[in-house]
Amino acid sequence: MSRYIPLSIPNFEGNERKYVDDAIDKAWVSTAGSYVTELEKRLAQFLCIDNVSVCQSGTSALHLALVEAGVVPGDIVLVPPLTFIAAVNPVRYQFATPLFIDCDDSLCMDSEKLRRFCQEKCVMENGHLTHNGKIVRALVAVHVFGNMADMETIMEVAGRYNIRVIEDATEALGTRYTKGTYSGKYAGTIGDFGAYSFNGNKIITTGGGGAITAKKPETVDHLRYLSTQAKDDPHFYIHNEVGYNYRMTNLQAALGVAQMEKLTEFIERKHRNFDLYKKLFHGFGLGKLLPYREGTYSNQWFYSLIIDRTKVKAALKEIIAGLQEYGVETRAVWGLINEQLPYMKEECFELEKGPYYGARVLNIPASTQLTEDDIYFAAEKIKAVLEELKE
Ligand SMILES: *Cc1c(COP(=O)(O)O)cnc(C)c1O
Numbered sequence: 001m002s003r004y005i006p007l008s009i010p011n012f013e014g015n016e017r018k019y020v021d022d023a024i025d026k027a028w029v030s031t032a033g034s035y036v037t038e039l040e041k042r043l044a045q046f047l048c049i050d051n052v053s054v055c056q057s058g059t060s061a062l063h064l065a066l067v068e069a070g071v072v073p074g075d076i077v078l079v080p081p082l083t084f085i086a087a088v089n090p091v092r093y094q095f096a097t098p099l100f101i102d103c104d105d106s107l108c109m110d111s112e113k114l115r116r117f118c119q120e121k122c123v124m125e126n127g128h129l130t131h132n133g134k135i136v137r138a139l140v141a142v143h144v145f146g147n148m149a150d151m152e153t154i155m156e157v158a159g160r161y162n163i164r165v166i167e168d169a170t171e172a173l174g175t176r177y178t179k180g181t182y183s184g185k186y187a188g189t190i191g192d193f194g195a196y197s198f199n200g201n202k203i204i205t206t207g208g209g210g211a212i213t214a215k216k217p218e219t220v221d222h223l224r225y226l227s228t229q230a231k232d233d234p235h236f237y238i239h240n241e242v243g244y245n246y247r248m249t250n251l252q253a254a255l256g257v258a259q260m261e262k263l264t265e266f267i268e269r270k271h272r273n274f275d276l277y278k279k280l281f282h283g284f285g286l287g288k289l290l291p292y293r294e295g296t297y298s299n300q301w302f303y304s305l306i307i308d309r310t311k312v313k314a315a316l317k318e319i320i321a322g323l324q325e326y327g328v329e330t331r332a333v334w335g336l337i338n339e340q341l342p343y344m345k346e347e348c349f350e351l352e353k354g355p356y357y358g359a360r361v362l363n364i365p366a367s368t369q370l371t372e373d374d375i376y377f378a379a380e381k382i383k384a385v386l387e388e389l390k391e
Pocket of ligand 1: 056057058059060083084086087142168170171196197198199208209210
């Protein structure tokens with residue numbers, strides 16, 4: 001059989017089966033169940049925080065964050081153009097308006113452009129930053145591919161202009177600062193809210209699932225309440241707010257607890273694999289690996305090869321198809337969100353790096369199961385295809 005290297009697949013080498021079987025044996029499969037609270041406990045421990053609430057998806061975590069941040073119809077929420085669209089859709093669930101701020105060379109929000117947008121395009125009115133009369137209520141900072149956004153500047157700017165910071169850490173569970181103001185702090189625990197995802201291709205998975213945290217533990221309690229239909233009395237069905245059916249199930253959480261036991265090891269494997277890729281692409285003229293931010297320890301969830309467009313002009317589609325024939329699955333970075341049909345008419349601020357990287361970033365195989373041999377194979381084929389397509 002010919003060899004095939006997938007881009008990113010889940011890894012169930014641990015206690016997954018045992019815990020899921022246990023949940024089934026005990027017939028605790030719904031949202032009440034000991035694995036749900038156990039997963040919350042382990043996440044909080046890992047992230048060095050007091051309170052985390054698990055939910056059905058990263059998207060639902062982001063939606064809850066926007067609700068709790070007080071985003072109401074007509075508000076503006078600052079969002080990135082180059083990421084997975086789930087980071088932006090919940091803004092529309094609240095009937096608010098997304099406004100796109102460019103990314104920097106880490107693919108995360110450009111903090112200096114954020115500062116300039118606030119300074120030059122907005123005014124303070126009654127304690128709120130406004131743009132064309134609309135309140136800029138919140139921003140969504142995505143830690144793209146496990147790379148930490150520049151939280152130092154983002155927090156400073158957001159503080160000055162009274163903007164709530166929602167960290168989309170769906171791709172960055174385990175990424176943390178090792179230097180500076182936030183040394184020791186994990187992605188998702190710095191802003192007002194942090195959202196995580198356990199979708200099938202994330203660093204750990206529960207099939208589908210997510211988690212949310214907030215600065216104050218009481219806020220997380222309220223988020224948990226909102227995620228369980230805002231039930232105020234379990235026996236008499238009293239509900240004093242509009243809630244959601246966003247709680248994680250015990251079956252998902254059973255998987256999650258087993259995955260948490262492997263998280264540190266998964267991150268170490270991602271590092272080992274990235275280091276080998278780095279060695280193999282060293283001195284290669286047609287593409288470079290995107291580094292992770294200095295002063296951080298990234299979970300290195302996904303690897304990005306930046307194609308040199310002065311030498312390789314072929315579309316990403318062509319490169320991906322070429323590699324597919326060699327048995328190596330790769331992926332183009334996302335299509336720009338501001339160019340998608342539902343968002344084409346929204347305002348953008350100085351988009352330049354977003355489109356630049358959008359046309360150049362190729363994601364290469366990054367599963368935790370990859371062997372050294374797989375990586376040699378993948379790197380060799382990637383180089384070969386780029387050489388073939390060189391002008
Ligand atoms: C995966 C992802 C999400 C959404 O998570 P789901 O659990 O799939 O809902 C949101 N934002 C980004 C950047 C993601 O990569």
